[in-house]
Amino acid sequence: MSTRIIRHPPAAPGIAIGRAHLVTIAPAPVPTYWITDTEVAGEIQRFRRALQQSKRQLTSIKNKLCRFQGREQIQILDSHLLLIQDELLVTRAIQQIANQKINAEWAVEKTLEQIRLAFLETRERYLQERRSDIDYIGRRLMKNLAGEGEPDLRAAPYPAVILVVNDLSPAEVAALPRRRIRGFVTATGGNTSHTAIIARSLELPAMVGNERALHHIKEGDHVILDGNAGKLLIRPTVRQIASYRKQQRADEKERRTLLKEGHLPAVTRDGRRVTLAANIELIDEIPTALEYGAEEIGMYRTEYLYLNRSDLPTEEEHYRNYREAVERMAPRPVTIRTLDIGGDKLFAHAEYQEHTNPALGLRAIRFCLREREMFRAQLRAIYRASARGAVRILFPLISTVDELRELRVLVREVQAELRKSRRPFNPDVPLGAMIEVPSAALVAEHLAPHVQFFSIGTNDLTQYSLAIDRTNEHVAYLFHPLHPSVLRLIHQTVQSAKRHGIPVTICGEMAAEPLALLPLLGLELDGLSMNPISIPRVKRLLWKADAAQAAALAAQLTAAATATEAEAMAQRALQALEADANRAADTP
Ligand code: PEP
Ligand code: MG
Numbered sequence: 001m002s003t004r005i006i007r008h009p010p011a012a013p014g015i016a017i018g019r020a021h022l023v024t025i026a027p028a029p030v031p032t033y034w035i036t037d038t039e040v041a042g043e044i045q046r047f048r049r050a051l052q053q054s055k056r057q058l059t060s061i062k063n064k065l066c067r068f069q070g071r072e073q074i075q076i077l078d079s080h081l082l083l084i085q086d087e088l089l090v091t092r093a094i095q096q097i098a099n100q101k102i103n104a105e106w107a108v109e110k111t112l113e114q115i116r117l118a119f120l121e122t123r124e125r126y127l128q129e130r131r132s133d134i135d136y137i138g139r140r141l142m143k144n145l146a147g148e149g150e151p152d153l154r155a156a157p158y159p160a161v162i163l164v165v166n167d168l169s170p171a172e173v174a175a176l177p178r179r180r181i182r183g184f185v186t187a188t189g190g191n192t193s194h195t196a197i198i199a200r201s202l203e204l205p206a207m208v209g210n211e212r213a214l215h216h217i218k219e220g221d222h223v224i225l226d227g228n229a230g231k232l233l234i235r236p237t238v239r240q241i242a243s244y245r246k247q248q249r250a251d252e253k254e255r256r257t258l259l260k261e262g263h264l265p266a267v268t269r270d271g272r273r274v275t276l277a278a279n280i281e282l283i284d285e286i287p288t289a290l291e292y293g294a295e296e297i298g299m300y301r302t303e304y305l306y307l308n309r310s311d312l313p314t315e316e317e318h319y320r321n322y323r324e325a326v327e328r329m330a331p332r333p334v335t336i337r338t339l340d341i342g343g344d345k346l347f348a349h350a351e352y353q354e355h356t357n358p359a360l361g362l363r364a365i366r367f368c369l370r371e372r373e374m375f376r377a378q379l380r381a382i383y384r385a386s387a388r389g390a391v392r393i394l395f396p397l398i399s400t401v402d403e404l405r406e407l408r409v410l411v412r413e414v415q416a417e418l419r420k421s422r423r424p425f426n427p428d429v430p431l432g433a434m435i436e437v438p439s440a441a442l443v444a445e446h447l448a449p450h451v452q453f454f455s456i457g458t459n460d461l462t463q464y465s466l467a468i469d470r471t472n473e474h475v476a477y478l479f480h481p482l483h484p485s486v487l488r489l490i491h492q493t494v495q496s497a498k499r500h501g502i503p504v505t506i507c508g509e510m511a512a513e514p515l516a517l518l519p520l521l522g523l524e525l526d527g528l529s530m531n532p533i534s535i536p537r538v539k540r541l542l543w544k545a546d547a548a549q550a551a552a553l554a555a556q557l558t559a560a561a562t563a564t565e566a567e568a569m570a571q572r573a574l575q576a577l578e579a580d581a582n583r584a585a586d587t588p
Contacts, residue, residue: 004234006213010227011196014205015248016183018160020221025166028142032106043097047104050144061175105145112138133194136169156180162223164214170194183225187211200531207232258536262293266539272547275527276535279507283321286328289532297334298529299507300325303341312374318381326389333390336382340364340396364397369406379414386426394455398433398440404450436460441489444496454497458508462486480563481510482519482570487558494524505529517541518573522554544577
């Protein structure tokens with residue numbers, strides 16, 4: 001059978017070569033039956049045993065993760081552990097068994113359904129993907145109630161395996177035997193899911209939500225998972241395998257060198273300095289960010305603080321978290337992005353009922369400007385943390401000058417409150433606007449006087465410019481950050497920032513894309529913020545690049561008619577850069 005290549009955005013970078021092992025993790029059975037009064041105590045005990053067993057399993061995976069991987073993503077497993085011990089879950093399930101006289105599986109199912117209501121029908125990508133955490137907990141509990149073991153992902157039948165599976169929980173990913181399992185492909189999930197985050201932190205090449213792949217791969221097929229370019233090669237030719245093995249060896253060598261050279265600045269051949277920063281979701285990612293040479297935290301997505309709980313984080317909780325982030329990064333700055341969710345469902349406000357287009361609705365800064373008290377707690381905490389080190393505040397989804405005016409008034413009020421309560425803070429914390437809506441890019445000239453920096457969120461800027469729902473796989477083929485229209489908006493934003501003397505960076509996924517590097521360099525971005533493990537690769541490319549040549553390329557791309565044309569030009573320039581660099585390396 002011939003080779004088939006499937007393109008799909010990767011969840012974790014790297015190249016994995018192996019044979020496909022197909023596994024279906026079946027949903028756990030949920031038997032439902034009534035029990036008698038005399039059976040209640042036994043049923044509660046059975047439920048408690050399953051809870052204990054689930055807790056032991058998660059703890060053991062967590063310990064393994066700490067011991068062997070030395071990675072810091074254990075907080076995700078901690079959140080599952082917390083969920084499993086959650087008062088709400090335990091007490092309600094027991095009440096259901098006792099009051100309704102139903103079996104434990106049924107009671108668990110009903111209780112989890114109630115917990116899911118906290119995430120009720122949200123269309124917000126971030127929350128949807130957190131909702132899957134509840135499903136994973138449910139699956140584990142049900143399996144333990146049924147006396148079934150965990151799916152045996154260790155029984156990998158080949159020395160090098162690419163696991164192809166309908167779905168994997170973060171804990172299952174963390175427990176994979178790394179020597180054999182070189183990468184995985186799932187049919188469900190998104191790139192911001194915890195499963196994807198764990199894969200990235202473990203540096204395990206992965207693709208999630210690639211349903212198409214599951215239709216084409218057969219057990220034992222040779223597969224190459226190219227998590228750098230977002231390609232899956234099914235039944236590759238011998239030449240393709242040889243070429244990818246070569247690339248794997250080169251990547252490994254480069255990685256080792258770069259980790260050693262992490263402290264070296266990112267500067268082009270002709271002397272243009274670009275700041276390389278890390279995007280993080282949890283403060284536990286900071287050691288990884290530092291290890292990979294992040295000069296700063298370019299965007300700390302604070303949504304995680306609000307999730308997996310039914311109440312709001314207090315100012316004190318925010319403060320402790322931000323203070324830790326700032327102290328761990330010191331003296332490097334931390335850019336804290338304020339809450340970016342369409343939180344109506346999270347906080348269950350009846351007045352913000354589901355609307356047809358949530359991406360165009362009350363999300364991010366719009367929501368925060370409505371929910372002032374909640375927002376003030378976050379702002380006060382950020383300002384308090386500013387007394388402990390370098391902080392910047394980044395406001396998401398700015399679309400008008402009025403929003404910035406309102407925010408500046410709010411910030412002054414928060415500062416006055418802190419002064420009154422004698423809390424130390426830095427009154428000059430730089431304020432930044434995320435440019436991720438075309439209207440903001442087009443009036444960047446007028447936004448610039450109100451802030452001290454811009455950060456361009458190209459994930460949303462692409463979504464809103466091209467009218468492509470970034471979570472909808474049916475239109476994913478149209479999602480092109482290198483589309484000339486997006487590049488023009490970036491260009492316009494950068495020019496406005498330069499005229500007003502403020503720095504401008506990119507913090508969308510394209511910052512880590514090798515194909516986008518030369519165009520972005522040519523558009524004169526001051527910095528790029530990305531997932532930490534991509535930093536060394538981007539830095540290595542920057543060292544080889546020439547900013548003047550990149551500027552000429554950017555001009556061509558901006559003038560192109562289609563994304564395909566622009567991407568082809570960027571591809572040729574990237575290949576020429578690689579070839580030049582290889583020639584230079586061969587010359588004694
Ligand atoms: C973006 O939109 O590019 C961005 C960085 O923000 P998020 O992905 O969190 O929406
Ligand atoms: Mg965004």
